[in-house]
Amino acid sequence: MSNELIDFFIVSIALLGIGIYGLSVKRNAIRMLFAVEIIINAANLNLVAFARFLPHSGGQTLALFSIAIAAAEVAVGLALIIVAYRMYKNVDIAEFRSLKG
Amino acid sequence: MVDATFLALSVLTIGSAIAALELRSLIYGSIALMGALAGVAGFFLLLDSPFVAMFQIAVYVGSIAVLILFTVMLVRRELIFIKVEDPKRRYAGIGLMLVLMVGLGSLIIDSGLKSVTTDEPPVDFRLIGEDFLTYYWPALVLMALILAGSVTGALVLARREDVADEQRTD
Numbered sequence: 580m581s582n583e584l585i586d587f588f589i590v591s592i593a594l595l596g597i598g599i600y601g602l603s604v605k606r607n608a609i610r611m612l613f614a615v616e617i618i619i620n621a622a623n624l625n626l627v628a629f630a631r632f633l634p635h636s637g638g639q640t641l642a643l644f645s646i647a648i649a650a651a652e653v654a655v656g657l658a659l660i661i662v663a664y665r666m667y668k669n670v671d672i673a674e675f676r677s678l679k680g
Numbered sequence: 681m682v683d684a685t686f687l688a689l690s691v692l693t694i695g696s697a698i699a700a701l702e703l704r705s706l707i708y709g710s711i712a713l714m715g716a717l718a719g720v721a722g723f724f725l726l727l728d729s730p731f732v733a734m735f736q737i738a739v740y741v742g743s744i745a746v747l748i749l750f751t752v753m754l755v756r757r758e759l760i761f762i763k764v765e766d767p768k769r770r771y772a773g774i775g776l777m778l779v780l781m782v783g784l785g786s787l788i789i790d791s792g793l794k795s796v797t798t799d800e801p802p803v804d805f806r807l808i809g810e811d812f813l814t815y816y817w818p819a820l821v822l823m824a825l826i827l828a829g830s831v832t833g834a835l836v837l838a839r840r841e842d843v844a845d846e847q848r849t850d
Contacts, residue, residue: 582682583794583796584793584796585788585793585794586686588793589785590694592781592784592785593690593781594697595784596780597694597697597701597777599776600773600777603772604765604769604770604772604774609706609752609755610706612748613700613701613710616717620716620740623720623732624723624724627723627724627727627729628723630727631727631803632797634798634801634803635803636807636808639731639732639803639805640808640812640816642729643731643735643808646732649739649740649744650743650744650827651830651831652830653744653747653748654747654831654834655830655833657747657748657751657834658835658838664754665840669759
């Protein structure tokens with residue numbers, strides 16, 4: 580294998596940085612969800628990279644769990660965004676003054 | 681040294697991730713997010729983990745991205761294109777990103793990880809199935825319950841009571 584562990588690590592750090600930039604700058608709720616997805620993918624990339632270089636199957640198993648939980652998180656997050664959109668007619672998180680039902 | 685496939689995949693992944701956050705339209709943004717997730721699946725293939733790569737494509741590119749696309753289409757049209765952000769906050773965010781990347785990057789490059797390479801054969805994906813059904817079975821059951829609970833919760837949250845009442849009176 581010509582690629583080293585550190586190459587994958589650096590791509591993962593770049594994705595993490597982009598995700599944190601998105602989370603701190605964007606105010607659109609859907610864009611913030613994009614940023615969270617990018618961060619989760621950076622973490623998964625690390626898990627699988629370490630699993631390949633150890634080599635051990637545990638990292639891949641954990642990555643599969645992580646992908647499934649991320650799917651659940653996106654479903655709930657999008658439902659919350661839709662509810663908030665219905666209440667405030669906006670997806671800007673600064674407009675979500677109160678989340679009372 | 682990295683090969684050409686790796687370089688192409690990194691450009692695709694990082695470029696699409698930036699595009700997902702920066703493109704004006706949310707619809708193009710979610711399509712770019714799809715590209716970034718597919719790029720990560722490509723990295724999984726490079727890491728000899730075809731099973732995780734297929735899972736990534738099925739779950740992320742196949743379902744999550746489509747779910748996001750449909751949610752974007754439910755939002756009013758002018759909100760898809762609107763861009764509200766403080767320029768000061770934007771520069772602060774770019775600074776934070778650069779500090780984080782340079783800090784973590786230099787930390788990692790200085791560490792002993794640089795020399796890690798492997799000549800060992802990749803892990804057989806059958807082992808993952810064995811892991812799931814032996815050591816990790818309680819976690820697997822728990823994960824299934826969490827997934828079912830979250831999907832039910834999402835449906836309950838997004839339900840419109842006024843529409844349901846109308847249907848009942850018909």
